[in-house]
Amino acid sequence: MLVLTRKIGESILIGDNIELSILEVNGEVVKLGITAPKEIGILRKELYSSVEEMNKTAEQSHMDADTLKNQINIMKK
Template identity: 60%
Template sequence: MLVISRKKGESLLIGDDVEITIIKVENGSVKIAINAPKEIGILRKELYVEVTDENQRAVIFDVSALEKLKK
């Protein structure tokens, strides 16, 4: 993991196509702007984890429901 310090107005680059700029720092919160190609999905991690967990529960439910139908 890379840990880097940036101030308001400063940016960092990820590869050739993604630029992250610090827009605002206030009350322990940071507002960032992300400039990336449309093909690159950008998700908040907590939403990604929530959807992934929900999908896993759905698969488990479907499998167990199918097992009950087999009997």
């Protein structure tokens, strides 16, 4: 992990086309500005993690439902 210190108004570049700018610092809260091409998705990590967890839960529920259907089919035979 690269750790940088930046002040308000300063930026960092990621590759040739992503810029992170420090807009404001208020105590422990930092406001970032992100300039990137439209085709690059930008998501807060906690939101990404939440969606990932929901997908895992849905996948497990689907697998549980399939297992239950298979067991019912076996019992019917």
